[in-house]
Amino acid sequence: MTAALLTIDLDALARNFRFLRDTAGVEAAPAVKADGYGLGALEVSRRLLAEGARTFYVARLAEGEALRAALGGGPVIQVLDGPTAGSVARLLAADLTPVVNSLEQAGRWRTEGRGRPVTLHVDTGMNRLGVTLAEARGLAGWGGVELVISHLACGQLPEHPMNGRQLAVFREARELFPTARAGLASSGGIFLGPDYAFDQVRPGVSLFGGGPRDVADDRIAPVATLEAPILQIRDVAAGETIGYGGAFQANGPTRVAIVAAGYADGVPRGSHPAGAVWFDGALRRMLGRVSMDMIAVDVTGCIAARPGAMVEILGANRLVDEAAAAAGTTSYELLTRLSPRAERRWIG
Numbered sequence: 001m002t003a004a005l006l007t008i009d010l011d012a013l014a015r016n017f018r019f020l021r022d023t024a025g026v027e028a029a030p031a032v033k034a035d036g037y038g039l040g041a042l043e044v045s046r047r048l049l050a051e052g053a054r055t056f057y058v059a060r061l062a063e064g065e066a067l068r069a070a071l072g073g074g075p076v077i078q079v080l081d082g083p084t085a086g087s088v089a090r091l092l093a094a095d096l097t098p099v100v101n102s103l104e105q106a107g108r109w110r111t112e113g114r115g116r117p118v119t120l121h122v123d124t125g126m127n128r129l130g131v132t133l134a135e136a137r138g139l140a141g142w143g144g145v146e147l148v149i150s151h152l153a154c155g156q157l158p159e160h161p162m163n164g165r166q167l168a169v170f171r172e173a174r175e176l177f178p179t180a181r182a183g184l185a186s187s188g189g190i191f192l193g194p195d196y197a198f199d200q201v202r203p204g205v206s207l208f209g210g211g212p213r214d215v216a217d218d219r220i221a222p223v224a225t226l227e228a229p230i231l232q233i234r235d236v237a238a239g240e241t242i243g244y245g246g247a248f249q250a251n252g253p254t255r256v257a258i259v260a261a262g263y264a265d266g267v268p269r270g271s272h273p274a275g276a277v278w279f280d281g282a283l284r285r286m287l288g289r290v291s292m293d294m295i296a297v298d299v300t301g302c303i304a305a306r307p308g309a310m311v312e313i314l315g316a317n318r319l320v321d322e323a324a325a326a327a328g329t330t331s332y333e334l335l336t337r338l339s340p341r342a343e344r345r346w347i348g
Contacts, residue, residue: 082100
């Protein structure tokens with residue numbers, strides 16, 4: 001094998017789903033947008049459906065259409081972008097539930113939606129999508145609203161005062177639609193306690209192995225393993241440099257493995273100089289800048305290093321939050337930027 005290999009452990013995904021659902025104590029509705037956080041929306045959603053998930057969230061209309069085709073009738077598929085101009089016929093045809101984010105969208109769905117139910121997104125302080133609380137008051141009594149949702153800006157920061165402020169606004173919004181269900185928390189919010197659970201939670205990154213606090217959490221099982229083979233072993237003398245820009249200079253004789261994965265496979269270019277991989281029982285540092293197709297790894301003194309041997313870039317020994325932090329990013333970005341060039345397999 002000369003290509004990177006991405007293995008997705010569906011049993012680990014299922015364990016995370018059950019843990020998050022049981023922690024919340026309410027319905028867990030997986031967020032599978034961005035191709036299931038880079039791990040294959042259709043494959044992970046089929047497994048989550050088998051585990052009991054009955055509501056799924058996507059961002060784009062096309063994501064919802066593809067998911068409906070894969071899952072068939074029955075599950076509720078929520079489209080976070082809402083009923084944008086020209087989308088209503090497609091939403092209806094695929095039996096998708098739009099998340100209404102503005103008065104304009106509310107008017108469009110009330111006119112064109114054939115009385116089908118909707119989810120209402122109320123902005124409680126994040127200032128992205130969603131109607132304001134004042135606008136929600138104007139929609140009070142709309143019988144088509146079956147679910148009211150919002151999104152925490154700082155759910156991964158349990159001590160942040162914004163969580164309490166958003167909770168108070170959300171409670172007020174929910175009271176405007178007394179027959180509707182409610183959902184506020186995503187992965188981080190699930191661990192803020194029962195006050196944030198309401199009727200439904202929307203786990204995302206923690207389903208796929210990322211910690212709810214943006215750091216590794218041993219309660220969350222790793223789901224994705226990215227490996228790549230060594231292409232060549234090189235001996236670099238003291239004073240020589242490695243890779244573009246001469247960003248690394250050897251201060252002594254260094255044995256180097258050139259590994260067949262780079263930023264075109266989803267290895268963050270920003271991994272230099274803190275990046276590392278797991279090989280032969282130890283973390284081994286990346287040397288120099290990540291290239292499009294290759295990384296260099298210090299294997300000095302490692303007799304197991306040879307062409308064809310597989311290096312773990314991401315997985316149980318190099319957790320996604322740790323790899324992301326080394327690259328100055330988050331597990332969300334690292335996972336969603338995993339490239340389709342890596343060969344994929346789903347196990348479990």
